[in-house]
Amino acid sequence: NAGVMQNPRHLVRRRGQEARLRCSPMKGHSHVYWYRQLPEEGLKFMVYLQKENIIDESGMPKERFSAEFPKEGPSILRIQQVVRGDSAAYFCASSPDRHEQYFGPGTRLTVT
Amino acid sequence: KQEVTQIPAALSVPEGENLVLNCSFTDSAIYNLQWFRQDPGKGLTSLLLIQSSQREQTSGRLNASLDKSSGRSTLYIAASQPGDSATYLCAAINQAGTALIFGKGTTLSVSS
Numbered sequence: 001n002a003g004v005m006q007n008p009r010h011l012v013r014r015r016g017q018e019a020r021l022r023c024s025p026m027k028g029h030s031h032v033y034w035y036r037q038l039p040e041e042g043l044k045f046m047v048y049l050q051k052e053n054i055i056d057e058s059g060m061p062k063e064r065f066s067a068e069f070p071k072e073g074p075s076i077l078r079i080q081q082v083v084r085g086d087s088a089a090y091f092c093a094s095s096p097d098r099h100e101q102y103f104g105p106g107t108r109l110t111v112t
Numbered sequence: 113k114q115e116v117t118q119i120p121a122a123l124s125v126p127e128g129e130n131l132v133l134n135c136s137f138t139d140s141a142i143y144n145l146q147w148f149r150q151d152p153g154k155g156l157t158s159l160l161l162i163q164s165s166q167r168e169q170t171s172g173r174l175n176a177s178l179d180k181s182s183g184r185s186t187l188y189i190a191a192s193q194p195g196d197s198a199t200y201l202c203a204a205i206n207q208a209g210t211a212l213i214f215g216k217g218t219t220l221s222v223s224s
Contacts, residue, residue, distance in 0.1 A: 056210035098209035
């Protein structure tokens, strides 16, 4: 069973561009979580999704950030009009049952 | 609001030493508690999951305990090895099962 896959692993965007981060959960996992790790800070929860539904987005910034988990295909975290403060490592996790979460390798976003 | 604290922030020990990493949380109404390992520039590897009804879990040289009444968990590493050098993260899963709340981690360095 392949682990959680994230791509790209590294992403460079200029200020004002859009960033799209993809996450493929482990086979059989229908729960997906996104977390952000800012430099020198801990991991912070952003959003929790099940297939086609956002369950908890209490950690998402109110503007420019959105997430989806369609019926088919990977979960997408989308950041519009990126700013330098968005530079961080973005981790996706999946779970079969809302208990143990399994993390992907992360996408490191750099905004220039 | 759940807060998770880990002490010490950093720890250096010689190879072969037994050590304890501490984690405390403010809201005892947690669902589960999970310990992770993170290597520099890498993702998170799940080490142990303790469900709220359990008091401890063991895997190899690792033993994690949970005391909900005092709001504490400890990760015990026996006979430490240089390969154990990494950052260890403690995370409490909220009652809704929607988010992991992370501590800032303990960075462990084991010298040979």
